[in-house]
Amino acid sequence: xxxxxxHETAHDEHHDxxxxxxxxxxxxxxxxxxxxTLYLWLSFIMLLYGGAMAMVIRLELFQPGLQWVEPxxxxxxxxMHGLVMVFGAIMPAFVGLANWLLPMMIGAPDMALPxxxxxxxWILPFAFAMLASTTFMEGGAPxxxxxxxxxLSTTFAxxxxxxxxxxVHLMGxxxxxxxxxxxxxxxxxxxxxxxxxxMPLFVWxxxxxxxxxxxxxxxxxxxxxxxxxDRHFGTSFFDAAGGGDPVMFQHIFWFFGHPEVYxxxxxxxxxxxxIIPTFARKPLFGYSSMVYASASIAILSFMVWAHxxxxxxxxxxxxxxxxxxxxxxxxxTGVKVFNWVTTMWKGSMxxxxxxxxxxxxxxxxxxxxxxxxxxxxxxxxxxxxxxYFVVAHFHYVLVTGALYxxxxxxxxxxxKWTGHMYDERLGKIHFWWSTxxxxxxxxxxxxxxxxxxxxxxxxYALQFAEFNQISSIGGFAFGLAxxxxxxIVIKTIRGGEKATDRVWEGATGLEFEQLPSPPPYHSxxxxxxxx
Amino acid sequence: MLSMxxxxxxxxxxxxxxxxxxxxxxxxxxxLVFGICVVIGVGVFGVMAWSIFHHxxxxxxxxxxxxxxxxxxxxxxxxxxxILIGIAIPATGTLIELxxxxxxxxxxxxxTGIQWKWKYTYVDEGxxxxxxxxxxxxxxxxxxxxxxxxxxxxxxxxxxxxxKKIRFLFHADDVIHAWWVPELAVKQDAIPGFINDSWAIIxxxxxxRGQCAELCGKDHGFMPIVVNAVSEAEYQEWVAGMQAEAAAxxxxxxxxxxxxxxxxxxxxxxxxxxxxxxxxxxAGIPGAFPAITGSSIVLDADPAAHIDIVVNGKAGTAxxxxxxxxxxxxxxxxxxxxxxxxGNSVGDTIQPSTIAAAR
Numbered sequence: 021x022x023x024x025x026x027h028e029t030a031h032d033e034h035h036d037x038x039x040x041x042x043x044x045x046x047x048x049x050x051x052x053x054x055x056x057t058l059y060l061w062l063s064f065i066m067l068l069y070g071g072a073m074a075m076v077i078r079l080e081l082f083q084p085g086l087q088w089v090e091p092x093x094x095x096x097x098x099x100m101h102g103l104v105m106v107f108g109a110i111m112p113a114f115v116g117l118a119n120w121l122l123p124m125m126i127g128a129p130d131m132a133l134p135x136x137x138x139x140x141x142w143i144l145p146f147a148f149a150m151l152a153s154t155t156f157m158e159g160g161a162p163x164x165x166x167x168x169x170x171x172l173s174t175t176f177a178x179x180x181x182x183x184x185x186x187x188v189h190l191m192g193x194x195x196x197x198x199x200x201x202x203x204x205x206x207x208x209x210x211x212x213x214x215x216x217x218x219m220p221l222f223v224w225x226x227x228x229x230x231x232x233x234x235x236x237x238x239x240x241x242x243x244x245x246x247x248x249x250d251r252h253f254g255t256s257f258f259d260a261a262g263g264g265d266p267v268m269f270q271h272i273f274w275f276f277g278h279p280e281v282y283x284x285x286x287x288x289x290x291x292x293x294x295i296i297p298t299f300a301r302k303p304l305f306g307y308s309s310m311v312y313a314s315a316s317i318a319i320l321s322f323m324v325w326a327h328x329x330x331x332x333x334x335x336x337x338x339x340x341x342x343x344x345x346x347x348x349x350x351x352x353t354g355v356k357v358f359n360w361v362t363t364m365w366k367g368s369m370x371x372x373x374x375x376x377x378x379x380x381x382x383x384x385x386x387x388x389x390x391x392x393x394x395x396x397x398x399x400x401x402x403x404x405x406x407x408y409f410v411v412a413h414f415h416y417v418l419v420t421g422a423l424y425x426x427x428x429x430x431x432x433x434x435x436k437w438t439g440h441m442y443d444e445r446l447g448k449i450h451f452w453w454s455t456x457x458x459x460x461x462x463x464x465x466x467x468x469x470x471x472x473x474x475x476x477x478x479x480y481a482l483q484f485a486e487f488n489q490i491s492s493i494g495g496f497a498f499g500l501a502x503x504x505x506x507x508i509v510i511k512t513i514r515g516g517e518k519a520t521d522r523v524w525e526g527a528t529g530l531e532f533e534q535l536p537s538p539p540p541y542h543s544x545x546x547x548x549x550x551x
Numbered sequence: 552m553l554s555m556x557x558x559x560x561x562x563x564x565x566x567x568x569x570x571x572x573x574x575x576x577x578x579x580x581x582x583l584v585f586g587i588c589v590v591i592g593v594g595v596f597g598v599m600a601w602s603i604f605h606h607x608x609x610x611x612x613x614x615x616x617x618x619x620x621x622x623x624x625x626x627x628x629x630x631x632x633x634i635l636i637g638i639a640i641p642a643t644g645t646l647i648e649l650x651x652x653x654x655x656x657x658x659x660x661x662x663t664g665i666q667w668k669w670k671y672t673y674v675d676e677g678x679x680x681x682x683x684x685x686x687x688x689x690x691x692x693x694x695x696x697x698x699x700x701x702x703x704x705x706x707x708x709x710x711x712x713x714x715k716k717i718r719f720l721f722h723a724d725d726v727i728h729a730w731w732v733p734e735l736a737v738k739q740d741a742i743p744g745f746i747n748d749s750w751a752i753i754x755x756x757x758x759x760r761g762q763c764a765e766l767c768g769k770d771h772g773f774m775p776i777v778v779n780a781v782s783e784a785e786y787q788e789w790v791a792g793m794q795a796e797a798a799a800x801x802x803x804x805x806x807x808x809x810x811x812x813x814x815x816x817x818x819x820x821x822x823x824x825x826x827x828x829x830x831x832x833x834a835g836i837p838g839a840f841p842a843i844t845g846s847s848i849v850l851d852a853d854p855a856a857h858i859d860i861v862v863n864g865k866a867g868t869a870x871x872x873x874x875x876x877x878x879x880x881x882x883x884x885x886x887x888x889x890x891x892x893x894g895n896s897v898g899d900t901i902q903p904s905t906i907a908a909a910r
Contacts (some may be wrong), residue, residue, distance in 0.1 A: 047724065084695045084696075084701060084702075085691070085692055085693055085694050085695045085696075086692045086693065090771060091769050091771075091772060091773070092769045092836065092839065095766070095768075095769065095771070107859070127683070157838070158837060158838030158839075159836075159838030159839045160838070160839065163768075163769070164766065165766045169726075169727055169766070170764075171725070171726050171727075171894050172726040172727065172766065172767065172768060175867055175868070175869075176666075176725065176726055176768060176869050177868075178838065178839060179838070207781075226771045259744075260742075260743050260744020260745065261743075261744065261866075265744070266727060266742055266743060266744065266745075267742060267745065267746075300606075301608070301614040302613065302614040302615060302616065302618070303616065303618040304618065305617070305618050306618070306619050306620075306624055307618070307619070309619075309620075309624050330745075331729060331738050331739055331740050331764075332740045332742065333721075333739065333740060333742070333745065333747035333748075336646065336647055336650040337649070339646060340643060340646060340647075343639070343642060343643075343646070344639060347635050347638065347639065348635065350631065350635065351628060351631050351632055351635070352842070354627065354631050355627060355628060357595060357814075358595070358627045361595060361599050361602070362597065362623070363618075364602045364603070364606065365598070365602050365606065366602075366606055366612075366615040366617075367602070367606050367614050367615070367616040368606065368607070368608045368610070368612040368613055369606055369607045369608060369612070369613070370602065370607070370608045371603075371607075379599075379603070382599070383599070386592065386595065386596075387592070390588035390591075390592060391588075393584065393588060394581070394584050394585060394588065397580060397584055397638060397642045397646040398642065398646050399576075399577055399580060399642055399646040399649050400577050400580050400584070400642075401734075402577070402649070402738050402739075403577055403581070403730075403733065403738060404737060405738060405764065406731075406738075406764040406765055406766075407728060407764070429722065465868075467562075467564045467565075468561065470563075470564070470565055470566040470567070471563040471564075471565075471566075471567060471733075472567055472731075472733040472761070472762075474731070474762050474763070474764045474771075474772075476766045476771060476772075477731060477762070477771060477772030478772050479692065479702060479703055479772050479773075480702065480772070481700070481702050481760075482695065482696075482698070482699075482701050483563065483701045485561070486561050486562055487562070508882055517811065
């Protein structure tokens, strides 16, 4: 590739420039490290905002009866919680990690398109401000679930839905611009010698994720645009009375929505594939099979969308196909888990906080994978579908999966970013506190789901009371643990034991081997040597 | 907290066992896949735990440096594939059987999802009624402690005979709902403009309860299902009773009703059918659902517009056409109550015969 060109055009005029002073530094910055920081802070704020809504949900579900909020407001909470966590917390966190890490991992001075990088971030605060403002509008915020099935989200939706539609458009534009930037960076700006099959897996998984994003965000934009025209311009895409089809909405949504699931987990695979070898002091087992498994998962993710729709009355042939394709995904996913476990095998392990979160990820993500396999078996899915069993499943995958990998990544790379070690004792407390709480929170949800509790209900029959109470207690404890995490983050940024350049004994990769901790504002103005 | 009479126990860990043959197959398949997951989980987590315990630096472990093995990697791709085939074979047979609602169906029950109630039509018997959340649940929402079957009780349960193949036909009037009774192993979306089907052969008499499973708006959590499975003889008796009741209602609808009778009946009808949106006191929800109290349509001395919107609904909004849900007496009573209760006092009555003419 054209790495020489990238090298020649490296920003000589910026040489040894530090950041600008004041607030405008953050508004006008084109520096990948600054933008990474902005993304990570936005995602943390969104995590706390989405988490606060989860606390309202768990509070209302603490005991049977309606004590705290009205059902209409409860539905707004479940909807906004989902939207904020998916689009506001998890996705921007991974983009933040990509911004910070990709240039340093491939030996590039910055992202390929720095001005666009600034834009793709600064769209987001406006998108989320617009989305959050709907809560204060007459008729309330969107209350139709984060999957916004028509016609509940069209004919029967509150007026604020139009703000939701435009917020989703903005998020989509941001994601597509970010993805173009990531692809351009990875394909064009690698240091000489950094061949594709030498790239760290985090780079690989983000390259694949960026393609997924470019493929599916326009589909989501199409879905919300059709909603908009159904609402205001007399079309009937999703209205059977006008010749449309409400089920078509679900096909379009899940054609976006299922790859979206992998958008939120593939970069996590990359993070875990960096952390496990470091703390096992042993190279990653099966690097190339990891790359192929990631690509297979991405390709399969486009071909399984209707497994979210087994109760919509699809023809039996369609259900059979989607069942086979869905359970097939467990093969490459299994390969990944086996590779991580084998990487640990006969290693020389230590258990610092990033390793603890990574191990937690492997165990609990696998539990989410098992329930995913169960859900993929179409005839039984008719009984699991839309129950708390599904809620438990995707929270194991997204909270103890995606979110755990993000937290692990923070602890793993923050000494590199800031030059300060975090407080190991506090980190370990954070891990054990979170892990116990999150299992108290989500594990009982498997039981109530199997016993017959539907999801998205503000109140429930008495036989679900005990487990819901336990789940709520776990929820409050987990929420508090993340406030504690905020304290750790701030404490680490403000000071701490000086980190070495290598940071971890077993760390490998250009960011650890070729850059000081913290790295200079502009790193790799000269491409580093790649072994 | 829980009555001994309840069919389900607190701390129930596993899937509810079904009373239908296909439901038992689903349960078996569920246990099979769960068992496979447990075995794989024990293996993977066991190896991991062993490794974490023995291969740690503090125990002086020296890292090996192997990092690939084609043999092992092929093995752990092929073996899971074979396990999946082992799951797919029984799942395929069960799915094909599950989807065959038509063959040998003896009774057809049409189920219509409506925000937020179910309407049931026995196609061949000519019986049709709407089933709402029971008032006993509505009354205790602040503190339901000790209320048996809280949120799982209805005013009009469905009655079905045991040991007959029942075909359910699903559709919806407004948004998508899903009809789910765990013990019948039936969960199917009810979709506006489309008809889905499913089936059950109930093998044990009993009362089976379920809920709407697809988010359908504000009161999604408050539209339960109660199935009363009885012997064939009891079922026939029930059918005859329902048919006689319908005939009596039809004759009552031709009579002149007094204001007091209409308002009294209207209050019950209003609270069951209208209050979810328009509020128990008629205040509505600003920005979402209009108020009844002080509404210009209601207060209009000419009731034509009021009758029209209740009978025919309002296209493009959540206001349903109640001609599909309620009989003439109930609509007339609800209208009279809205005009002369809830803080309104128009002073006129709406007679069932007027509604019959407006249909």
